[in-house]
Amino acid sequence: MTTANASTPDTKTLSGRSGPRGSLNGWSRRHLAWLGLLPFLAYSTVFLVVPGISVAVSAFHTQSGRFTTTYVVALWHGQFLAANENSIELAVVTALSGGIVGLLAAYCMITLDRPRWLRSFVTTFSGVAANFAGVPLAFAFVATLGTTGAVTKLLANDLGINLDKLGFSLASVTGLSVVYTYFQVPLMVLLVAPAIDGLRSEWREAASNLGASGMRFWRHVGLPILAPSILGAMVLLFASAFAAYATAVALTSGLVTLVPTLIGSYLSGNVIVDPQMGQALGLDMIVILLIAVSAYLPLQRRASRWSR
Amino acid sequence: MVALSKDRPRHTSQAPQAPQTLKVLWLVLVASYFVIPLLATAVFSLQGPHGQYSLAAFTEELSKAAFLRSFLLSLRLAGETIVVSIVLMVPTAYWVHLRLRRARPLVEMISFLPFVVSPVVLAVGVENVFRKGPSWFVGSPNVLVAVYVVLSFPFLYRALDAGLRSVDIRTLTEASQSLGVSGPGTLGRVILPNLASAILAGSLLTFAIVMGEFTISSLLLFNTFGVYIDYVGTNQATGAAALSLISFVLTWIAMGGIALALQRRGAGRQFMIGGR
Numbered sequence: 001m002t003t004a005n006a007s008t009p010d011t012k013t014l015s016g017r018s019g020p021r022g023s024l025n026g027w028s029r030r031h032l033a034w035l036g037l038l039p040f041l042a043y044s045t046v047f048l049v050v051p052g053i054s055v056a057v058s059a060f061h062t063q064s065g066r067f068t069t070t071y072v073v074a075l076w077h078g079q080f081l082a083a084n085e086n087s088i089e090l091a092v093v094t095a096l097s098g099g100i101v102g103l104l105a106a107y108c109m110i111t112l113d114r115p116r117w118l119r120s121f122v123t124t125f126s127g128v129a130a131n132f133a134g135v136p137l138a139f140a141f142v143a144t145l146g147t148t149g150a151v152t153k154l155l156a157n158d159l160g161i162n163l164d165k166l167g168f169s170l171a172s173v174t175g176l177s178v179v180y181t182y183f184q185v186p187l188m189v190l191l192v193a194p195a196i197d198g199l200r201s202e203w204r205e206a207a208s209n210l211g212a213s214g215m216r217f218w219r220h221v222g223l224p225i226l227a228p229s230i231l232g233a234m235v236l237l238f239a240s241a242f243a244a245y246a247t248a249v250a251l252t253s254g255l256v257t258l259v260p261t262l263i264g265s266y267l268s269g270n271v272i273v274d275p276q277m278g279q280a281l282g283l284d285m286i287v288i289l290l291i292a293v294s295a296y297l298p299l300q301r302r303a304s305r306w307s308r
Numbered sequence: 309m310v311a312l313s314k315d316r317p318r319h320t321s322q323a324p325q326a327p328q329t330l331k332v333l334w335l336v337l338v339a340s341y342f343v344i345p346l347l348a349t350a351v352f353s354l355q356g357p358h359g360q361y362s363l364a365a366f367t368e369e370l371s372k373a374a375f376l377r378s379f380l381l382s383l384r385l386a387g388e389t390i391v392v393s394i395v396l397m398v399p400t401a402y403w404v405h406l407r408l409r410r411a412r413p414l415v416e417m418i419s420f421l422p423f424v425v426s427p428v429v430l431a432v433g434v435e436n437v438f439r440k441g442p443s444w445f446v447g448s449p450n451v452l453v454a455v456y457v458v459l460s461f462p463f464l465y466r467a468l469d470a471g472l473r474s475v476d477i478r479t480l481t482e483a484s485q486s487l488g489v490s491g492p493g494t495l496g497r498v499i500l501p502n503l504a505s506a507i508l509a510g511s512l513l514t515f516a517i518v519m520g521e522f523t524i525s526s527l528l529l530f531n532t533f534g535v536y537i538d539y540v541g542t543n544q545a546t547g548a549a550a551l552s553l554i555s556f557v558l559t560w561i562a563m564g565g566i567a568l569a570l571q572r573r574g575a576g577r578q579f580m581i582g583g584r
Contacts, residue, residue, distance in 0.1 A: 033407045037400060039400070044418045047455060048461075051432075051436065054437050055425075055429055105334065105335060108331035108332075111331065120567060124564060124567045125342070127567070128563045131517060132556055132559050135520075135534055137552075139349065139537070139549055142541075142545070143352040143545075144344060144345040151344060182342070182345070236423075243427070260426070263429065263432060264523075267431060268526075268529075279432065285426060285429050289423060293420065
């Protein structure tokens with residue numbers, strides 16, 4: 001780091017402005033500069049990339065190290081297929097519910113001018129709720145919608161609605177959807193608020209000067225501009241629900257088969273048959289999240305076209 | 309504008325918008341979904357053994373040695389994670405902005421990777437790779453710090469990136485070096501103070517995430533605060549409700565801190581999105 005600094009003190013300004021190609025001894029500078037990135041690259045290789053690759057590689061090997069596709073093929077059958085279906089259903093449903101509720105909430109928050117504290121309050125609360133996931137969230141919902149929860153009792157005693165008889169349980173995909181929405185909505189608010197903020201009032205005024213009604217403005221101007229941001233945010237919601245582990249474990253203790261909880265039971269030794277299935281499921285999860293993230297990044301790039 | 313909208317129908321003069329009452333109604337509806345579980349938890353945690361309201365669950369829980377041990381462990385892990393991730397990420401982000409702009413897509417991609425390799429999978433991978441590692445590392449919570457630092461990548465890098473964009477670091481660096489300050493000196497005395505609010509926000513988010521972390525610590529068998537809450541929940545519901553509220557308050561303090569730290573920039577929200 002210091003070598004790169006000291007070797008060319010007077011070309012710094014020049015090269016800084018015109019890019020590395022403009023410097024005189026560009027070759028060595030260009031390569032020495034990478035040294036500054038070494039700590040980060042080394043750290044992420046050891047604690048992120050190598051563990052990730054080890055899961056992908058182990059998925060194709062038996063415990064004794066022989067190559068096999070048995071485990072990966074098994075992902076398309078029985079409980080592993082069911083786990084994937086449940087996890088994907090949960091992620092899609094809550095990405096949609098959280099996405100739509102959150103989008104409308106963000107829109108209301110931004111366009112209401114009064115009270116003045118509303119905006120910073122909603123933003124801060126969204127930060128809290130988006131990060132208030134996991135075990136505490138699970139218990140909050142047990143106290144609310146569990147068999148002896150406050151709302152369950154209220155519905156049963158005062159309105160005669162028995163949630164249990166209606167087939168509702170927190171330990172089901174439907175129940176989990178209700179709980180996951182708790183962190184999906186605020187996540188959506190935090191993700192789309194900047195985009196809604198970026199809708200310039202000139203556009204609205206221009207549209208309305210040209211005679212566009214509210215609906216027409218949204219159909220032809222507002223939504224097309226917001227679409228990449230909304231879709232991108234929903235893809236992130238999908239990923240966040242698909243990967244969520246703590247809430248599901250605390251609520252269902254394995255009653256609902258999901259990909260992350262199944263991986264957990266393999267890792268903690270609750271399942272002893274074919275321990276390598278845990279690795280295959282890990283690869284499964286990496287692949288699905290990789291697809292989601294690869295859909296997010298181009299959407300994000302597209303969305304940033306309108307910012308500023 | 310205001311005068312116009314009073315005289316005429318809204319859609320002819322004003323920008324198209326939904327009516328105010330509808331918006332307020334919607335926000336109230338959404339807010340109730342968020343507030344009711346918290347209220348239910350609070351009421352539940354205040355239930356005394358004989359049906360009366362009492363703070364027994366709180367005083368009892370807080371005085372347990374096991375609670376204190378797990379809480380202090382999580383506090384320690386949070387502190388260590390914050391220090392390591394800042395020491396690692398601040399110079400990296402600075403370097404990428406100042407000298408190695410070509411590397412930016414690469415660093416962005418790597419700092420996004422924890423979304424692909426999610427906590428559960430990371431736990432499996434770390435177990436694969438370090439199972440036979442030295443016991444001072446694998447057998448101690450140090451391994452958790454190492455992994456938590458990775459979890460902080462996405463939001464810490466984003467916070468620092470936004471912070472660095474908002475100041476002209478190139479000019480600052482040139483000015484500092486023309487006054488004869490060394491490279492590390494520039495980073496410490498010129499760049500850091502300008503990044504203070506971004507660093508503070510990133511640290512608070514890291515704090516909130518580590519204090520609530522359950523997935524990795526439970527899978528690697530460490531008794532952190534999150535794991536302890538889950539354990540209490542298996543046999544003592546009021547105690548678990550009390551601890552859940554404490555956890556909520558901690559998150560609230562962290563987020564309130566972020567909002568305060570970034571008040572002037574008005575950009576708090578993008579720093580509040582953590583990993584899970």
